[in-house]
Amino acid sequence: MAIAHDIYAETNPAYCAALLATFVGAYRGRADHDPDISLCYAALPLALSGELAPTFNSTDRRTGLLEWLRRNPVIQIRLADRVNGSLDIVTEAIRLACFSHLLAIDTDGRLIPGAATLPKMLPKQLSENTQQIFKSIDRLGHWFALAGSTRTTFDMMGLEL
Template identity: 80%
Template sequence: MVIAHDIYAETNPGYCAALLATFVEAYRSRNDVNPDISLCYAALPLALSGDLASSFDRTDRRTGLLEWLRRSPAIQIRLADRVNGSLDIVTEAIRFACFSRLLTIDTEGRLVAGGSPLPKQFAKQFSEETQIIFKNIDRLGCWLALAGSTRTAFDMMGLEL
């Protein structure tokens, strides 16, 4: 039996916008400042990458970015390629999130929760695998918020701004 993998569904702008809204909410829960838009370009591909899913096992919102990277150094292998390869997907997700009022972009280039937040039980209606992706991006939001500045977070991941 061959199992089909639906890349189109995973890269759907509406789905990715919901993930980004979850990311922003998690980031705000740990930081008084909204996340820089550039952090989304790292967070979304990390959360969506099926090959990295197991790296989130035995983690929670308190694990921290540096500890997660230390436990799974393979995350950083070709991370820049992964991020660069998903630029269009993330950009479309941000556009969709702004058009649907899930998110807005402030004058400093930070993402802000919009006037139409996701319902609290939104992720619960999806498959277990999809719920895990929502949990993972929630964790990334917390970890990146606690990492310090955007530059510090990118440095930890071996990425350049």
């Protein structure tokens, strides 16, 4: 039996908005400021990438971005193409997150939590694969926050602002 891969489900703006809300929450848990909106354009495609999923194995919130990249140099191969190819998906997710009040954008271009919140049990009700994606984006939120500035985060990944 062939297994169908539903790319539409993975790029659903509501699903991606929930992932971004998780990213922002994790980032805020580690930093004394909110994440720049531009960080979402790197975090979401990294978390959604099925081919990069194994690179999150044997990691946790303490691993750090630089260590993760050092262990898995394959991440940086065509990373700019991956980010550029997902611009519309991330933009739609940010729009929906803002319209649904999961997130808001402050005057400095940073994403902040909105009035609505994700149900805490949401990831536990989803498939194991989807739960792993939520864990991956949570880790990325922590790692990006610990990396320092947005510029430093992008430099570590070999991306340009």
